[in-house]
Structures are given as structure tokens and as C-alpha cells.
Amino acid sequence: MNKVPAIDIAGGVSIPQLGFGVFQIDPSQTAAAVRAALDIGYRHIDTAEMYGNEKEVAQGIRDAGLDRAGVSVTSKLNNGFHKPDDARRAFSKTLEALDSDYVDLFLIHWPLPTLYGGDFVSTWKVLEEFARDGRARSIGVSNFQTAHLARLAAETDTVPAVNQIEVHPYFTNEEVRAYGRDHGIVTEAWSPIAQGKVLDDPVINRIADARGKSPAQVVLRWHIQRGDVVFPKSISPDRMKSNFELFDFDLDGSEMDAISAMNKGESGRTGPNPDTFSHVPD
Numbered sequence: 001m002n003k004v005p006a007i008d009i010a011g012g013v014s015i016p017q018l019g020f021g022v023f024q025i026d027p028s029q030t031a032a033a034v035r036a037a038l039d040i041g042y043r044h045i046d047t048a049e050m051y052g053n054e055k056e057v058a059q060g061i062r063d064a065g066l067d068r069a070g071v072s073v074t075s076k077l078n079n080g081f082h083k084p085d086d087a088r089r090a091f092s093k094t095l096e097a098l099d100s101d102y103v104d105l106f107l108i109h110w111p112l113p114t115l116y117g118g119d120f121v122s123t124w125k126v127l128e129e130f131a132r133d134g135r136a137r138s139i140g141v142s143n144f145q146t147a148h149l150a151r152l153a154a155e156t157d158t159v160p161a162v163n164q165i166e167v168h169p170y171f172t173n174e175e176v177r178a179y180g181r182d183h184g185i186v187t188e189a190w191s192p193i194a195q196g197k198v199l200d201d202p203v204i205n206r207i208a209d210a211r212g213k214s215p216a217q218v219v220l221r222w223h224i225q226r227g228d229v230v231f232p233k234s235i236s237p238d239r240m241k242s243n244f245e246l247f248d249f250d251l252d253g254s255e256m257d258a259i260s261a262m263n264k265g266e267s268g269r270t271g272p273n274p275d276t277f278s279h280v281p282d
């Protein structure tokens with residue numbers, strides 16, 4: 001049995017809890033990777049304007065012979081486009097690249113609190129327009145800290161459907177996850193296997209050996225049982241396949257706790273801290 005649960009998010013939309021991420025997949029390899037993932041059974045693709053491969057994601061969906069409606073696609077607003085008119089233009093380009101008149105979920109990629117005079121609120125209000133006109137079935141944010149989420153709650157009318165944040169055993173990000181849980185915001189865990197860094201850990205390997213599963217399967221199963229949405233990236237069809245086989249075993253409470261106890265706090269991050277991250281592509 002390998003049925004991926006559907007997670008309800010705001011906007012009357014539901015997305016598969018397990019998807020496929022395409023960060024750092026070269027555009028020349030993206031269509032083939034997406035097609036391979038869809039052939040395996042993935043029905044949720046996570047891309048971004050920043051990744052430079054939205055067009056190739058669309059090609060992969062066509063190559064797999066699937067209807068656009070059969071695949072849940074997320075993209076994200078790039079960091080240089082937070083001003084309202086830039087955001088509107090960037091979103092139109094994203095839809096064009098995705099060869100679609102809608103996206104299932106559209107996110108502000110980073111809050112950039114040190115840029116744009118600290119204003120991500122007017123950017124969020126533009127995403128609300130996309131939700132109202134139906135071009136974004138659902139809207140959310142990425143890399144928002146609790147203070148950023150609280151500010152949106154105080155100054156706008158729409159709660160983000162999701163917050164896509166770094167979460168893995170070395171950085172469990174509990175405070176931001178708890179805020180989401182308390183406010184109806186689904187957590188999406190990016191870099192769910194910490195780009196491979198957690199796979200050699202003895203705790204993970206002990207559980208993997210006991211269960212007859214790979215280290216990546218154990219870590220991904222931990223995320224699934226915590227209720228977060230995940231989309232591991234791989235260019236290897238074998239690894240895509242094994243990363244998809246997560247629904248024929250359960251971790252018990254002590255295994256879940258042992259993995260959660262691997263948390264190193266801030267020093268466990270693989271990516272930048274959203275409070276200070278300010279990179280804008282040229």
C-alpha cells in the first residue's frame with residue numbers, strides 16, 4: 001500500500017503530503033526528473049521562479065502524459081519582486097512558464113525583513129489578489145518566522161495556507177511549527193533530509209537497520225508522522241522511488257522521540273536564517 005495522504009489547506013484545496021522538489025535540478029535535467037517522479041506516482045511538484053526550471057516542470061508534466069489538473073504545483077515569488085507591480089508581473093511570468101492559467105499554491109519565497117523597508121505586508125496583499133482572481137488556488141509563505149506570521153495576522157485578512165520552512169532532525173524548528181499548528185497554517189518541511197547530512201547519523205541508521213528501511217525513508221517517515229508536508233529532491237529515479245515508499249511502515253513513539261532529540265537548534269540549520277537573509281538575485 002502506497003497511498004499518499006491528502007492534506008487540506010486553506011482555499012478549499014488539498015495537496016498530497018508527499019511531493020517532489022526541484023531545487024538545484026539543472027533545467028536541462030528537470031523535465032526528465034519530473035517525468036520520472038510522476039511515473040513513480042508523485043503528484044505534487046515544488047518549484048520556484050528562483051530555481052529557473054518552471055518551464056521544464058511544465059514540460060515534464062506534459063511528457064508524463066498527465067493533465068495539469070492531475071498534478072499539484074507550487075511556485076514562489078522571487079526575492080527581487082516584492083514590490084506590488086513587480087509581484088504582479090512576476091506571477092504572470094510564472095504562470096506563462098508553467099504553461100497554466102493557475103497555480104495550486106503560490107508562496108512568498110522569503111520574508112526579507114531587512115529589505116523593502118521591512119514591508120512584506122503589501123506583497124502579501126498582492127498574493128491575496130491572485131487568490132481572489134483564482135489564478136492562485138491557494139497562497140502561502142515560506143521562511144516566515146513567528147513574528148512575520150503575527151504581523152500578517154494583525155495587518156491582513158488572509159491566513160497563509162502553508163509556511164514552507166527548513167525542518168529536519170538536526171533543525172526541528174518547533175516554535176514556528178507550533179505557531180502554524182495553532183493558527184491553521186500547514187507546515188511544509190524543506191530540505192527534509194538536510195540535503196543528505198542526516199543520513200549518516202547513528203540514530204537514524206540504528207532505526208533504519210531495525211526496520212529494514214533506508215535512512216532517508218526513516219527520516220521522511222518521521223516527517224509524515226509529524227503531519228508536515230515534504231518534497232524530497234533527487235535526480236536518481238531509484239532514490240525517487242524509495243523516497244516515495246513511506247506508507248507501509250510506522251515508527252513507534254520511542255523512535256519518533258529519538259529522531260526529534262537529534263535537534264541541534266540554530267546550529268543545525270543548513271540554510272540561512274530568515275531574520276537576516278537578504279539575497280536578491282542579479
Ligand code: NDP
Nearest residue numbers: 021022023046190191192193194195196216232233234235
Ligand atoms: P533534500 O533534503 O530533499 O535533499 C536532497 C539531497 O539529498 C540531494 O543531494 C539528493 O541527491 C540527496 N538524496 C535524495 N534522496 C536520497 C536518498 N534516498 N538517499 C541518499 N541521498 C538522497 O534537500 P532540498 O534542499 O532539495 O529540499 C527539498 C525541496 O525543498 C527542494 O527541492 C525545494 O523544492 C524545497 N526547498 C525550499 C526552500 C525554500 O526556501 N522554500 C529551500 C530549500 C529547499 P540526488 O539528487 O543525487 O539523489
